[in-house]
Amino acid sequence: MSKKVLDRLVGHFHERILETESFRGDDEARVAPADWVAVARFLRDDAECAMNQFIDITAVDYPEREQDAKPQPRFDVLLIVRSLVKKHRIRLKTRVGEGEELDTLFGVWSGANWTEREVYDMFGVRFRGHPDLRRILLYEEFVGHPLRKDYPINKTQPLVAYRDVPAAKLAPFGDDEGNPFGRIDWLARMSGRNLQVSPAIAVQQGQRPALSSASEDLAPPPPTAAAPTAPAAKD
Amino acid sequence: MEPIQEYEDENSLELPSEPMHLHMGPSHPAMHGTIRMVLELDGEIIRKVDVQPGYLHRGFEKSCERGTWSQVYPYTDRLNYCSPMLNNVGFSLAVEKLIGIEVPERCQIYRVILGELARVTDHLTCAGAMAMELGAFTPFLWIIKVRDWIWDILEIETGARMTHSFGRIGGMAKPPTEKLKELVRNVLPEIDKVLGEVNVTLLRNRIFMDRLQGVGVLSKEDALSLGVTGPMLRATGVDYDVRKATPYSGYETYDFEVPIGHVGDTYDRFMVRLEEVNQSCRILGQAIERLPDSGPINVDDPRVILPPKDEVYTTIEGTIAHFKLVMEGVKPPKGAIYSYTEGGNGELGFYIVSDGSGTPYRVRCRPPCFINLQSAGPMLVGDQVADIVPVFGSVNMIGGECDR
Numbered sequence: 001m002s003k004k005v006l007d008r009l010v011g012h013f014h015e016r017i018l019e020t021e022s023f024r025g026d027d028e029a030r031v032a033p034a035d036w037v038a039v040a041r042f043l044r045d046d047a048e049c050a051m052n053q054f055i056d057i058t059a060v061d062y063p064e065r066e067q068d069a070k071p072q073p074r075f076d077v078l079l080i081v082r083s084l085v086k087k088h089r090i091r092l093k094t095r096v097g098e099g100e101e102l103d104t105l106f107g108v109w110s111g112a113n114w115t116e117r118e119v120y121d122m123f124g125v126r127f128r129g130h131p132d133l134r135r136i137l138l139y140e141e142f143v144g145h146p147l148r149k150d151y152p153i154n155k156t157q158p159l160v161a162y163r164d165v166p167a168a169k170l171a172p173f174g175d176d177e178g179n180p181f182g183r184i185d186w187l188a189r190m191s192g193r194n195l196q197v198s199p200a201i202a203v204q205q206g207q208r209p210a211l212s213s214a215s216e217d218l219a220p221p222p223p224t225a226a227a228p229t230a231p232a233a234k235d
Numbered sequence: 236m237e238p239i240q241e242y243e244d245e246n247s248l249e250l251p252s253e254p255m256h257l258h259m260g261p262s263h264p265a266m267h268g269t270i271r272m273v274l275e276l277d278g279e280i281i282r283k284v285d286v287q288p289g290y291l292h293r294g295f296e297k298s299c300e301r302g303t304w305s306q307v308y309p310y311t312d313r314l315n316y317c318s319p320m321l322n323n324v325g326f327s328l329a330v331e332k333l334i335g336i337e338v339p340e341r342c343q344i345y346r347v348i349l350g351e352l353a354r355v356t357d358h359l360t361c362a363g364a365m366a367m368e369l370g371a372f373t374p375f376l377w378i379i380k381v382r383d384w385i386w387d388i389l390e391i392e393t394g395a396r397m398t399h400s401f402g403r404i405g406g407m408a409k410p411p412t413e414k415l416k417e418l419v420r421n422v423l424p425e426i427d428k429v430l431g432e433v434n435v436t437l438l439r440n441r442i443f444m445d446r447l448q449g450v451g452v453l454s455k456e457d458a459l460s461l462g463v464t465g466p467m468l469r470a471t472g473v474d475y476d477v478r479k480a481t482p483y484s485g486y487e488t489y490d491f492e493v494p495i496g497h498v499g500d501t502y503d504r505f506m507v508r509l510e511e512v513n514q515s516c517r518i519l520g521q522a523i524e525r526l527p528d529s530g531p532i533n534v535d536d537p538r539v540i541l542p543p544k545d546e547v548y549t550t551i552e553g554t555i556a557h558f559k560l561v562m563e564g565v566k567p568p569k570g571a572i573y574s575y576t577e578g579g580n581g582e583l584g585f586y587i588v589s590d591g592s593g594t595p596y597r598v599r600c601r602p603p604c605f606i607n608l609q610s611a612g613p614m615l616v617g618d619q620v621a622d623i624v625p626v627f628g629s630v631n632m633i634g635g636e637c638d639r
Contacts, residue, residue, distance in 0.1 A: 024332055024572050053475070054462035056606070058599045060571075060588055078586070080573055084459060084473065087480060091573060111462030114609045122296070137289035137638055146297055153297055
């Protein structure tokens with residue numbers, strides 16, 4: 001059915017469509033990252049394609065492709081769209097390497113906003129021109145991109161440090177707002193040192209450990225020169 | 236005596252012109268689901284919304300890349316936990332499409348029955364929760380009563396109320412029980428009766444209607460461009476239902492209609508869901524009549540289906556087949572497909588990649604409510620803070636599916 005779309009794409013873009021594939025009724029076309037937006041826009045605006053319904057954007061990681069004899073970029077970014085009128089679908093694919101940027105499709109289908117944010121979150125693929133490229137499912141302090149194949153599934157993340165948000169953004173709220181692991185050392189804070197939050201962060205930043213190792217604080221302080229025994233001797 | 240009158244300095248009477256920032260959530264009593272909204276308010280009017288999901292992220296897609304294809308089922312249960320059976324069936328269909336097999340007719344009908352029961356519970360949960368969040372507690376209790384009847388049926392069939400893990404690649408875990416037909420036949424008129432009561436209570440209630448009508452309007456073009464599917468898209472007037480557009484499991488043979496709305500407001504979404512419950516009941520009634528009492532429930536393919544237990548214990552071939560399927564798993568051919576079904580909230584898609592081994596290379600779940608939720612921002616701008624509750628309720632965000 002949607003074989004027609006592939007023919008139409010090849011007929012219009014010729015060799016800029018690098019590869020087409022039909023497997024189990026799914027049609028797929030691969031383009032270069034430079035043609036990503038142009039082909040997407042054509043899919044939406046062309047009267048024969050009329051892909052006005054956004055479905056999904058996702059990615060797949062193939063890290064071993066970088067080690068091939070002919071190295072290829074490691075990420076496949078996929079776009080799935082559908083035509084409401086013609087009732088056909090297509091999958092558009094492109095390959096993006098580590099650290100490369102892909103143009104955003106936000107201007108073509110506004111649904112690309114969150115899905116591209118998710119691809120960035122999970123794979124670290126950045127989208128050029130995206131209006132709001134933040135992590136979406138994970139938090140800002142998350143280290144790494146978990147759906148990459150080289151991210152171990154049992155990797156642990158450091159506890160999150162006190163989040164330094166501009167005061168204007170959180171005006172009506174307390175200091176602890178936005179801090180999911182709030183292990184605050186109140187004594188340190190009251191003495192003006194707004195420091196440690198989590199042991200892991202503390203080690204990284206060379207701070208004193210937080211409440212989790214409070215036993216250190218309970219230990220008797222080491223003897224110092226100004227020992228209280230001196231006044232007693234005068235008596 | 237002079238009247239005591241103190242005139243304030245006029246400057247101090249000015250209202251603050253700065254927009255107010257309000258954080259709603261992550262744990263808000265009137266929002267079902269853990270989600271945070273950062274609002275920029277001009278008085279009571281919402282000027283900007285930043286919806287921040289992700290509080291229930293458990294790494295569904297990463298976890299799937301660890302076990303065998305069959306071990307994904309328990310994870311799919313926990314995607315949309317209001318209708319786990321639809322996720323089970325959706326994933327089964329995806330892997331079957333990749334392998335290129337089709338389940339027997341009896342299994343298809345059985346999947347339709349269980350799936351439609353799950354859809355009824357999903358829509359009812361959404362409608363009931365919406366009513367409750369607007370203060371109508373009684374209809375919520377009635378609806379939950381109906382949901383429990385259906386969960387009782389699902390429990391008798393599958394052994395679990397919510398996390399069934401009942402789908403299998405190439406079939407179902409068990410054939411239908413003997414009681415199934417009678418149970419469903421008995422519950423259908425009861426659902427109808429309760430829904431009639433709910434309709435009378437809610438849809439003639441001026442307060443309820445005023446809170447829904449004209450609130451959170453989503454245009455057809457926006458909905459398509461945002462990728463919104465399911466009841467939310469149909470409420471805007473687009474008759475896109477996967478069961479009709481690209482039928483699977485024999486949905487093309489059932490007589491049912493796709494309800495659509497006119498305006499795309501919260502009221503339309505509520506009504507579309509209620510009407511879809513009726514349509515699901517219609518499908519259930521037809522499917523129950525068709526379900527054969529005997530016949531194979533699984534495909535006859537030793538590559539995907541475990542051999543019967545007596546063969547496993549008595550023959551060496553059965554033991555080997557069992558061992559290989561359990562230890563190595565089903566091995567779909569190398570390739571990638573995107574399979575989609577109509578979930579509770581819209582198009583539930585699975586983009587699965589196999590490298591030919593027994594472990595999935597990539598399982599991408601296209602979560603309908605994650606993509607639907609994206610429309611909450613545009614819908615809410617211009618509405619009031621109090622409208623967040625019904626609008627967000629009508630999106631029916633399910634944390635497990637949205638955040639995965």
